[in-house]
Amino acid sequence: MQLTDRINRIQISPTAAVLAEAEKLKAKGMDIADFGPGEPDFPTPDHIKKAAIRAIQEDKSKYTPAGGIMPLREAICAWHKRELHSSFEPWECVVSVGGKHSIFNVISVLIQRGDEVIIASPYWVSFPDIVKYAGGTPVFVGTNPEDGFTLRASVIEKAITPRTKLLIVNSPCNPTGGVVPPEEYERILAVCKKHNVWLMGDECYSHFTYEPNKPYSIASAPRAKDKVIIIGSMSKTFAMTGWRIGYTLGPEALIQALIKLQSQSTSNPTSVAQYAALEAMTGTMETVPAMLAEYAKRRKRIVEGLRAISGVTCEWPGGAFYAFPNISEHLSKVGGKQALAKSCTEISKMLLDKAHVAVVPGEAFGAPGYLRLSYATSIERIEEGLRRLERFFARAEAAA
Ligand SMILES: Cc1ncc(COP(=O)(O)O)c(C=O)c1O
Structure with a gap:
C-alpha cells in the first residue's frame, strides 16, 4: 500500500509492542511478572x-x-x-x-x-x-x-x-x-x-x-x-x-x-x-504522597534485588517509577563464558518466553545494554519477578 513518507519515517511504539506480547500470553492464562507498563497500578482517586x-x-x-x-x-x-x-x-x-x-x-x-x-x-x-x-x-x-x-x-x-x-x-x-x-x-x-x-x-x-x-x-x-x-x-x-x-x-x-x-x-x-x-x-492531593511513598518502597526493593543479580548493575532512579539496570555483561563474552544473547531485545524475548517476565529492552530508548522495569506494580509481583530474573540469569551463567 502506498503510504506517505511521513508515516513511513516512524515505527510503532516499542513499549506498546512489548505490552501487546505480554497481554497475548496473559490471555492464554500464563502468569507473567509484568514490568512493562508505564502506568500507575493505583486506581483513579x-x-x-x-x-x-x-x-x-x-x-x-x-x-x-x-x-x-x-x-x-x-x-x-x-x-x-x-x-x-x-x-x-x-x-x-x-x-x-x-x-x-x-x-x-x-x-x-x-x-x-x-x-x-x-x-x-x-x-x-x-x-x-x-x-x-x-x-x-x-x-x-x-x-x-x-x-x-x-x-x-x-x-x-x-x-x-x-x-x-x-x-x-x-x-x-x-x-x-x-x-x-x-x-x-x-x-x-x-x-x-x-x-x-x-x-x-x-x-x-x-x-x-x-x-x-x-x-x-x-x-x-x-x-x-x-x-x-x-x-x-x-x-x-x-x-x-x-x-x-x-x-x-x-x-x-x-x-x-x-x-x-x-x-x-x-x-x-x-x-x-x-x-x-x-x-x-x-481537589485534595492526598493520594499523590501516598503513591509516592509506595513507589519509594518498591524502588528500594527492586534496585536492591537487581543489584544482587550477577552481571547486573543498577543506579538509584531519582524520580519516576522505572528501574534501568545495565545487563551488558551478559551480552559479551567474558572470562571464557559465552554471551547470553546479542542484544537486550533478544534477552527480553527470552525473558518473556522462558522466565515469563515482561521488560522493555534498552534499544527502544536508544540504550543498548539496558532493560527498563516499571515498578508501578505490587511488592509481591516485584518479589516474584526478581526471583524469576535471578533464576534466569543464574541458569544462563551456569550454561555459558
Ligand atoms: C516521558 C513521558 N512523557 C509523556 C508521556 C505521555 O503520557 P500521557 O500521554 O499518558 O499523558 C509519557 C507516558 O508514558 C512519558 O513517559
Whole structure:
C-alpha cells in the first residue's frame, strides 16, 4: 500500500509492542511478572471518579471549546503556580488528549524539514519519532549512569547548530529516572536563550521524585517564560492514564496555534474527562504522597534485588517509577563464558518466553545494554519477578 513518507519515517511504539506480547500470553492464562507498563497500578482517586460521574449526570457531554473548558485552563495554571511556582495565565494554556498529544502538537507547529531537535539519550520512545514525523531531525546527547543520567548544559551547548530549534528535557526521565537539578536546569535554560532555542520541559513525572530531589519546574526560573514550553499530564500524577488529559503551557501565540491545530483535528479532549481533570487540579492531593511513598518502597526493593543479580548493575532512579539496570555483561563474552544473547531485545524475548517476565529492552530508548522495569506494580509481583530474573540469569551463567 502506498503510504506517505511521513508515516513511513516512524515505527510503532516499542513499549506498546512489548505490552501487546505480554497481554497475548496473559490471555492464554500464563502468569507473567509484568514490568512493562508505564502506568500507575493505583486506581483513579474516588473524588476524581465522582466528578466525572457528576459530569455525565449533568449532561456535560457536548462539544467544548477545542482548547478545553476555561475553568480547567484556569485550574491548571493555578495548580502549576501553587505546586511548581510558575506564572502562566489561562490564555497561555491548552488542554489536549494526554501529554503525548500535547508533545505531538507542539512539535507539529514548531518543527519542519531542516530543523534539529536535541533529545537527551536514553530517551522516552516517542520523542524521536514525533520529531521525524514532523520532518525534523533528532540530535541525541548522551547522559550516563555515573552522573545519575542527568543532563548537562555544557553537553547541550556543544550539540547546538544554527539549525537547532528545540531542546526536549524530560525530568524526571522515563526510562532512566534521571532528574536535572534546578541549578543545572537554569544553566540549560541560559544556553537555550543564548542560542535562541526553545526548551520543552516534559513534566509528566514531576511529582514522583525521591529525596533529596523535589518537584521542580523550569517555568519557575526568572524570565523563563520567553523560551520555555511546559508539557504536563494527569496520567501519572493522578493515576489517570486512560482518561487522556494533558496540557501545554507556553507563549500565547504558540497556544493559539495549538488550539487552531486541535480545532481541525481532534477538537476538544473528552468533555467528561475534562471535568474529572478539573477535580484533580482543584481537589485534595492526598493520594499523590501516598503513591509516592509506595513507589519509594518498591524502588528500594527492586534496585536492591537487581543489584544482587550477577552481571547486573543498577543506579538509584531519582524520580519516576522505572528501574534501568545495565545487563551488558551478559551480552559479551567474558572470562571464557559465552554471551547470553546479542542484544537486550533478544534477552527480553527470552525473558518473556522462558522466565515469563515482561521488560522493555534498552534499544527502544536508544540504550543498548539496558532493560527498563516499571515498578508501578505490587511488592509481591516485584518479589516474584526478581526471583524469576535471578533464576534466569543464574541458569544462563551456569550454561555459558
Ligand atoms: C516521558 C513521558 N512523557 C509523556 C508521556 C505521555 O503520557 P500521557 O500521554 O499518558 O499523558 C509519557 C507516558 O508514558 C512519558 O513517559
